[in-house]
Amino acid sequence: MTAKIVDKNAKKKMIMDTAIKIFSQKGYFQTTISEIAKEAGIGKGTIYEYFKSKEEIIQSAVIVVMDSWKEKIPVLYGISDLKDLINILKEELHNSEFKSIVTILIEVFLYSLRNPDKKEDISFFIKMSEEHDNLFTSIISNIQKNGGFGNKDVDIIKVSKIIHTFFDGIFISILMFPEEKDNLFETANYFIDIIKK
Numbered sequence: 001m002t003a004k005i006v007d008k009n010a011k012k013k014m015i016m017d018t019a020i021k022i023f024s025q026k027g028y029f030q031t032t033i034s035e036i037a038k039e040a041g042i043g044k045g046t047i048y049e050y051f052k053s054k055e056e057i058i059q060s061a062v063i064v065v066m067d068s069w070k071e072k073i074p075v076l077y078g079i080s081d082l083k084d085l086i087n088i089l090k091e092e093l094h095n096s097e098f099k100s101i102v103t104i105l106i107e108v109f110l111y112s113l114r115n116p117d118k119k120e121d122i123s124f125f126i127k128m129s130e131e132h133d134n135l136f137t138s139i140i141s142n143i144q145k146n147g148g149f150g151n152k153d154v155d156i157i158k159v160s161k162i163i164h165t166f167f168d169g170i171f172i173s174i175l176m177f178p179e180e181k182d183n184l185f186e187t188a189n190y191f192i193d194i195i196k197k
Contacts, residue, residue, distance in 0.1 A: 012050045015040055016064075017097070019057045024100035028058065028107050058104060059124050065101050066128060069135065076139045080146035082163065082192040085139065086185065089167060099175060105129075106172065136164045149196055159195070166191060 018040040022031050033054055037044040051057045072088065079085060092098045105125065112122050119126070140160040143149070149159075170188050174181050 015047055015050055016057055016061050019054065020061050020097060020100045020104070023058065024103045028104050029111060061101060062125070062128050065098055066131065077142045079143060080148045082143060082148060082196065083189060085143070086188055086192070089171065090185065093174060102171065102175065133164065136160055163195065
């Protein structure tokens with residue numbers, strides 16, 4: 001009798017995808033490893049062969065999303081218009097994994113607000129958020145270098161924070177009110193026209 005060959009990478013991704021689906025539907029803090037195992041059609045012990053905890057599952061998923069953004073860096077660094085950045089963000093709206101991760105991150109950060117004494121519980125997410133902020137600032141800096149702003153003396157750190165916060169708000173609004181997507185992108189384009197002056 002031959003041993004069953006298991007594609008470990010495929011199995012790990014299947015567990016991660018299942019967990020993300022349940023986290024985004026039920027809530028990260030309300031989901032148990034047992035529920036993930038049941039939904040995935042595997043034993044609880046199998047999950048522990050790939051992940052030490054549900055924290056490690058979500059961390060792995062966030063890293064996958066961050067890595068996918070890093071793969072876009074050559075394109076992101078080449079753009080000279082903030083509207084090109086909006087178009088790239090539009091593409092992410094079709095990525096169900098990205099939308100699920102955003103939903104989970106919103107929950108995690110709300111948990112942090114409600115439980116300020118438990119910041120260590122979400123230290124990984126804070127670190128990833130800072131890394132994302134730095135990436136965004138770098139992209140905005142390159143847009144300035146590529147002639148994307150009328151005023152060459154803008155404070156890139158402040159402008160980046162404003163734009164990043166605005167984009168986060170637009171993205172969350174689209175997740176909550178998908179029927180308003182076109183109006184929200186129209187608003188985003190109007191805002192960018194003001195920022196570019």
